[in-house]
Amino acid sequence: MFTDRTDAGEQLAGSLADRGVDPDIVLTIPRGGLPVGRAVADRFDVPLDVVVASKMGAPDNEELAIGAVAEDGSVWRNEDLIADLGVDDDYLDNVREREREVAEEKAATYREGGFPDVTGERVLVVDDGVATGATMRACLQRVRDDDPEYLIAGVPVGPADTLDTLLDIADDVASVETPPAFRAVGAYYEAFPQVTDEEAQRYLDGDAEADDGGGQKSDDAAGDDSDEESGADDGDESE
Numbered sequence: 001m002f003t004d005r006t007d008a009g010e011q012l013a014g015s016l017a018d019r020g021v022d023p024d025i026v027l028t029i030p031r032g033g034l035p036v037g038r039a040v041a042d043r044f045d046v047p048l049d050v051v052v053a054s055k056m057g058a059p060d061n062e063e064l065a066i067g068a069v070a071e072d073g074s075v076w077r078n079e080d081l082i083a084d085l086g087v088d089d090d091y092l093d094n095v096r097e098r099e100r101e102v103a104e105e106k107a108a109t110y111r112e113g114g115f116p117d118v119t120g121e122r123v124l125v126v127d128d129g130v131a132t133g134a135t136m137r138a139c140l141q142r143v144r145d146d147d148p149e150y151l152i153a154g155v156p157v158g159p160a161d162t163l164d165t166l167l168d169i170a171d172d173v174a175s176v177e178t179p180p181a182f183r184a185v186g187a188y189y190e191a192f193p194q195v196t197d198e199e200a201q202r203y204l205d206g207d208a209e210a211d212d213g214g215g216q217k218s219d220d221a222a223g224d225d226s227d228e229e230s231g232a233d234d235g236d237e238s239e
Contacts, residue, residue, distance in 0.1 A: 001188055001189070001190060002156055002157075002188060002189045002190065003189075003190050003191065004035070004189060004190065004191040004192070005032065005035035005036050005039075005128050005189070005192075005195075006035045006036075006038070006039050008035075008036055008039075008128060008129075008156035008157075008176070008189065009035060009036035009037065009038065009039025009040050009126070009156070010039045010043070011156060011176050012036065012039075012040055012126065012154055012155070012156050012174070012176050013039055013040040013042075013043035013044065014043070015174060015176050016040070016043075016044075016124070016152075016154055016174055017043065017044075019174065021124065021152060021154075021172075021174070022044070022122060023044055023046055023122045023123065023124035023152070024046060024118075024121040024122045024123065025046055025047050025048075025049065025116060025118060025121055025122075025123055025124070026040050026041040026044070026046055026047070026048050026049075026124045026125075026126060027048075027049050027050065027051040027116075027118075027123060027124070027125045027126070027139070027143065028040075028048065028049075028050055028051070028125070028126050028127065029050070029051060029052065029053070029125070029126075029127040029135060029136070029139055030050050030052060030106065030109075030110055030195075030200050031194075031195040031196070031197070031199075031200045032127065032128045032195055033126055033127040033128050034050075034195060034199075034200045034203040034204065035128070035195065035203055036126050036127065036128045036155075036156065037126050037203070038203040038204075038206070040124065040126055040154065042206075044124075047116070048203075048204060048206075049111065049115075049116045049204075050107060050110045050111055050204070051070065051071075051115075051125060051139040051142055051143060052070065052071045052103045052104075052106045052107040052110075052139070053068045053069060053070040053071070053074075053103050053135045053138035053139045053142065054068060054069060054099035054100070054102040054103040054106070054135075055067075055068050055099065055134055055135060056068055056069060056075075056077070056092075056095045056096060056099050056134075057095070058081075058085055058087065059085070059087060059091055064081075065078070065132055065134040065135075066078050066081050066082050066085070066087060066092075067082070067092075067096075067134060067138070068099070068134040068135045068137065068138035068139075069096050069099045069100045069103060069138055070100075070103055070138045070139055070141065070142035071100070071103040071104045071106075071107040071115070071142070072100075072115070072142055072145075073096070073100050074138060074141040074142040074145055075096055075138060075141070076134060076137035076138045076141055077092070078134070109197060110200060110201065110204055115142075115146075117146075118143055118146050118148045119146050119147050119148065120147070120148065120149050121148050121149055122148065122149055122150045122152075123143050123148040123150070123151050123152070124152050124153075124154055125139055125140055125143060125151070125152070125153050125154070125170075126153075126154045126155065127155050128155070128156060128185060128189075129155050129156055129157045129158055129185030129188070130155050130157075130158035130159075130162050130163065130166075130185070131158070131159070131162065131182070131184065131185055132162060133158070133162040133163075133165060133166060136153060136155075136166060137165075137166065137168075137169060140153055140166065140169040140170050141169055144169055144170075150171050150172075151169070151170050151171050151172075152170055152171060152172040152173065152174060153166050153170045153172075153173045153174070154173075154174040154175070155174075155175050155176075156175065156176045156177065156188070157175060157176065157177040157178070157179065157185060157188045158175050158178065158182070158185075159178065159179070159182035160178045160180075163175055163178065
């Protein structure tokens with residue numbers, strides 16, 4: 001159990017350091033991943049930036065992730081689920097473009113200029129947790145396409161089977177906790193409030209005074225893991 005996202009980030013950073021991880025840059029998934037990313041980046045004294053993806057929802061059930069698309073159009077699709085639901089190509093093309101625009105707009109909220117140059121770098125991608133992993137996969141693919149030297153995904157908590165699938169894209173995956181009977185990401189935090197855009201920007205700016213303990217409680221803390229691992233405030237990464 002983590003006190004809050006900052007505590008989770010500090011524990012994750014300690015675990016990564018014990019494993020000899022030595023990143024050149026930390027990329028985090030907004031908004032919920034930013035307190036975690038800030039703690040990790042500070043531990044390793046490296047830059048912090050964001051990598052953004054948006055969940056692709058199923059027809060007639062947008063909360064059911066059939067994939068996710070990153071700001072540059074990099075996409076991960078759950079092909080088995082898409083086949084089971086009979087989702088056609090027109091729908092997939094339309095939802096991919098719509099959610100790419102959403103991700104692009106979100107990235108512009110937190111970053112001036114383009115995506116950081118990670119070619120040949122040791123890149124650590126972090127979030128506050130994973131459940132289904134759709135958003136994390138799309139974010140990892142976004143980074144992988146830029147040919148980093150080494151790519152590792154790090155989260156405080158996630159189910160072992162989801163973490164294992166991330167190795168299809170990442171070189172390594174790290175998690176502080178892998179509960180055998182996984183619930184929602186927020187269930188493993190004493191405090192799991194929504195992170196506002198203003199708070200998110202302060203974390204990016206290196207403001208240690210950003211609030212990580214109060215505020216509105218995320219839906220994930222109540223047991224809904226419909227986002228993709230970062231909490232219901234983001235709508236995508238606590239899945």
